[in-house]
Amino acid sequence: MPVLSAITLYPIKSCAGISLDEVTLTPLGLMTEQIYDREWMVVDGNGNCLTQREHPRMALIKPTIKATTLELQAPGMLRLEIPLGLPDPASAPSLNVRLWDDTVQAYDCDALTAEWISNAVGAPCRLVRFHANAERPVSTKWTDGVQATTMFSDGYPILVAGSASLDDLNQKLVAAGRQALPMNRFRPNLVIDGIEAFEEDYAESYQIGEVVLKPVKPCPRCPMPSVDQATGEFGPDPMDIMQSYRAKPELEGALCFGMNAILIAGDDQRVRVGQEIEVTLAF
Incomplete structure (x- = not known):
């Protein structure tokens, strides 16, 4: 039986994640202690999003949720406390x-x-938080018309990946004389054990207890998987290996790993690592 093997929430887009044993699923994505996935974002002086694509050192900004604050740490810097209250x-x-x-x-x-965030990133920037009055609908092109919203994720509120998919990629990397990669290079929210490699691409739904997730769009990959999340530096890029078998014609040949998903049932239900998942395939 497939099981949920890992949960990661990213309070700040493109910064380090927080590994969790359990989490609440909401239409906006993962939530714990009233903190949502990608609720904060780093922007430049013009309000444009900054990511590890241009600033790999963002991987070294590590958030920790405290009782009343979000604590940020970065190498060589004092800790910063950000109030959690809206x-x-x-x-x-x-x-x-x-x-x-x-x-x-x-x-x-x-x-x-x-x-603080400018010093950590190495460029002038600001930290912003999703506004209580804001709404960011996802594109319904991929959801069969189902309405959904997200915060500062790239496009959809939840990213799911199968551990066997990473094993498959790593076998090809090792066969080419390269090092295997950890799952954090691909930054999924939920990881599933017990399904075949890339079976997540063909799922109609994932049911975890009362929670039902609908996979809607393969996740196109940029150079971010080449950023070592432990060092904040660019390393070997797996894209050339992925080019041989992960190009998606429906996305104009984009190289994909993982599936974006939306919540269609079970709002505010908790899920936990080790919980069984019912995977329904789309054929």
């Missing part, structure tokens, strides 16, 4: 930020936070 939407400073083709409202964190 600002007052009526009075808190806000700005419009851009993520790909979307422009959404966000809370602007203070000057001290901006200085």
Whole structure:
């Protein structure tokens, strides 16, 4: 029986994740202690999203959820504490930020936070938080018309990957004289054991207890899987190996690993590592 083998929540887009034993599933993605996946984002002076694609050192910014704060750590820097309580939407400073083709409202964190995050990233930037009044609908092109929303994820609220898919890729890398890669290079929220390699590509749904997830779109890959999440440096890029068998014609030949998913049942239900998953295939 397939089981949920790993859960990772990323409070800040493109920074380190937090490994969890259990989590709450919501339409906006993973949530724990009232903190949502990719609820914060780093932006430049014009409000444009910054990621490890341009700034691999972001991998070294490690968040920890405390009782009342989100604690940030980075090599050679003092820790920073960010209050977890939401600002007052009526009075808190806000700005419009851009993520790909979307422009959404966000809370602007203070000057001290901006200085800290700029030093950690190595470029002038600010940290913003998804605004309580903001809404970011996903593209329904891939959801069969099902309406869904997300925060600062690339496009959909939950990313799922199978451990056998990584094993398959690593076998090819090792056969080519390369090092095997850890799953964190691909930054999924949920990892499934007990399915065949890339079987997640062909799933109609995943049911975990009362939670039902609908896979909607293969996840196209940029150069980020070449960033070593432990060092914040670019390393060997697996894209050339993936080019031989992971190009998706329906995405104009994009190289894909993992499936974006949306929640269609079980809002606010908890799931845990080791829980059995019923995988329904689309054929």
